[in-house]
Amino acid sequence: MRFGILGPVEAVADGGPVSVAQPRHRALLAYLLLQANRVVTPAQLAEAIWGGAEPATARSQIHVAVSRLRRALRDHGLDDVIVTRPGGYRLALADDQLDADLFDRQVEAGRAAAGQGRHEEAARHLRAALGLWRGQALTDVTAAFAEPVRRRLLEQRLIAQELLCDAELALGCHDRLIPGLRRLLEEHPTRERVACRLMLAQYRAGLHLDALETARRTRALLAEEQGLDPGPELSTLETAILNGDLALDAGSRAGGVPVSSAATTPAQLPFDVQGFAGRRRELDRLAVLADASDRPAMVLVAGTAGVGKTALAVHWAHRHRDRFPDGQFFVDLHGFDAARAPAEPLDVLRRLLRSLDGADAAVPQEVEEAAALFRSRLARRRALLVLDDARSAEQVRPLLPGSGPCAVLVTSRNQLRGLVAHEGARPLHLGPLTEAEAGELLRAALGERMDEAGAARLARRCAYLPLALRIAAARLSCDRHLTAAGYAAELADGDALAVLDGQSDGQGGLDGALSSAFGLSYRALGPAARRLFRLLSLVSGQDFTPATAAALLGVTPGEARGPLDELCAAHLIAEHRPGRYGMHELLRGYAAGRLADEEPGTGRAAYPFPRPRR
Incomplete structure (x- = not known):
């Protein structure tokens, strides 16, 4: 069985295609595929399909659509693809059954190969990834959820095309790249990364005047349509072409495009959480950041201590880092830190400006001047700024970009209502995991030792809080004789918080972690x-x-x-x-x-x- 969303929605069984003729049925199938292996409630389905304008009969229409989808799948011998679970429906999907998942894996394999200099292998993976596309994603779906998903998938496709161009430039294929890059730039005329690759291919093919004309036309379109000058990548490349820089010659830099003569492009994201589980709905809601175009977009992720705010922000940022080629910044604001005072905006601005302009750059001594300079530096950049553990809106405000396609992701234990009211931040409340998500987290941590019934009891005792679940998983991983059911009984028999707080890794890494986290909020x-x-x-x-x-x-x-x-x-x-x-x-x-x-x-x-x- 395989499913497709990179084009018209399709389901193909061993015996042939499954008929999904009705538009609503296709929309329902597509949404379940995007939320695969997790329970989706009827309310979520209604919101996805009708966008808040659902009719009074929405639930019955969804029930009918699910029944007919099941019948169509059953006609091809597939009985357990869409199952009913407490609270909703779950579509069971294996790793190799959805074209979008296969696409992601091929792109990651291509990126890894390119990073190790294996450009032929990288090109092979990326061609395979792009070959999975059959047209515009979700072509035949008009439901409310479809357009943001289409934009996200299109961005991923463009990134894959750009990575393939990089691999083929490194292999010396600049001549044959030019027609395809011209067509791609005609479709996306203000996409500077495509323009840069076309300019480099033209330069290496001896078409120096064509390369400069591409730069001139892109510059004019950016000014006309967005009121912006080009970013540092295009400007630096244009100057290098004018100067006949030898670094642009084929073979001198394995096909790379110079992006900055002043400093390394910031890539400051911390280590991604291993075994990240669940949060698919929240990750989808963060898509507004990746869609930022003419003005900065900001999301505020707020929730109680230990609920996984930083983990969500860092995981999303890693997944989408390629959309922010001009820098990914991460700043711990220490808003709730027992060992340090909250970070001062001026100190943060100094660090950010030095990462942009070089260690020796002069930084203003007044916060207003430093903030104005930072906004100027980011005005033409597509950058991501993760501001973690903010204490107040006043701490965050001077750090915000003023214009351009930047994205800001703020995490805080407080609601920071001022950012929502005055700066237009979109609030995203993060609660404990669902029962299914908690099971997914424990399954990723415990592997073959996973006992579903015992893990379900353990998750309840941990209040579905990610920090508590990770502490419990660490205890189970270190004690091979302890079962999930046995540990759940320990938590039930005594003070669950005291039991979890007592789980030390031998070096103080977990000891008292929960009480410490709660205490920081309490003392504020x-x-x-x-x-x-x-x-x-x-x-x-x-x-x-x-x-x-x-x-x-x-x-x-x-x-x-x-x-x-x-x-x-x-x-x-x-x-x-x-x-x-x-x-x-x-x-x-x-x-x-x-x-x-x-x-x-x-x-x-x-x-x-x-x-x-x-």
């Missing part, structure tokens, strides 16, 4: 919010109301609103539905520990929920 609260957080550990049940919070503090509901909002903004509690709040069990355990340490003797017997003060 005001006195009333800290006290409310402690007292909430006394509340039985899964959630509570503002009236409960007021009773705990002995104040009116209106007076309790401030501490409640502060806890919500810090992601130490969450409003599950209007007027109902809750916190996960590990945070409740931390709150109970704070209560015992800071208000010894306080307990349920001493707290009969007094009437609010009037």
Whole structure:
């Protein structure tokens, strides 16, 4: 069985193509393929297909479409491709069954071969990748989700074409590249990376005037359509062609295009998380960053301690680094760091400017001047800026680019409402993993030792929090005699937070990690919010109301609103539905520990929920 989305949506079984004639059925199949091997709810499907304008009969239409898709697949002997799971549907997909996945693997293999100088092998992989395309991706799908996916896949295709050009330039194939590059530049006339490769091919073919004309035409189009000058890659290459730079000759640089005469292009992303699991919906929502064109795009990823904000940001950035050829910056702002004060914007700007202009570059001593210079340096660049662990909007604001196709990804434990209200950041709330995603994470970490039932119990005890799950997985990996079920029982029998905090790697790497992470958020609260957080550990049940919070503090509901909002903004509690709040069990355990340490003797017997003060 194989599926295709790199063109019209198709499903092909051993006995031939599966008929998917109805547009809605094709859209449904395509979306399930994009979310393969994870449970998709009817609400997600309705949002994907109708974009928030679903009819009253949306659920029944989805049910009918799923039934007919199953019937079409069953007619070809495929009974378990789309299965019903608690909460929704899951399409089971093997690694080699979707053309888009095969495309990604071939491109990565080509990139790896090129990085090691094996250009013929790189070209082979990249030709195989591009040969999987049958036209425009999702050609026959008009559902709401399709256009952003089409843009993302088109960008990946263009990157593969550019990588293939690099490999063939390195092999000395500049003459035969020129017609194809001309056509590609006609389709994407302001894509500077294509223009640069065409200019280099023309120069090496002896067409020096044609190369300069390509530069002139691209420069004029950028000015006319985007109001921008070309970036450093095209400008540097144009100057080198005018000067007859010997470095451009075939064989002198294995086909490379010079991009900067001042400093190395920043590539500062830290090590990607191994065994990253789930978060497909959140990764898709970050696609707005990759689509940035005429002005910077910004997403704020906010969530509680240990929920995986940095892991998500770094993983997405690595997956899409090729879309930001002018630099990928990573800055830890130390907004919640027990060992360091929050980073000062001027210090961060100095570091960023030196990475752009060279270590010896002069940097203004005033934050406003440094911020203005940084914006000027980024104005013509397609760069990615990851600002991790931000404490406030004021800390982030001077670091933002002012124009051009830059993308900014901010992570914070706070909601940073000022960035959303004034700078237009798109908020992305990151909650705990779903049950299926937690299982995926444990499966990646434990491999053949994975016990599905035991792992499900363990994930519940870890509140589906990625940091807790990784601590548990590390303990299981180091103790070959301990099972997931046995470890889940340990957590159930005692204080789960204390048990997880006690799992050290022998060098202090994990010891107390959860309590430390929670403590940084707790200590940033005001006195009333800290006290409310402690007292909430006394509340039985899964959630509570503002009236409960007021009773705990002995104040009116209106007076309790401030501490409640502060806890919500810090992601130490969450409003599950209007007027109902809750916190996960590990945070409740931390709150109970704070209560015992800071208000010894306080307990349920001493707290009969007094009437609010009037």
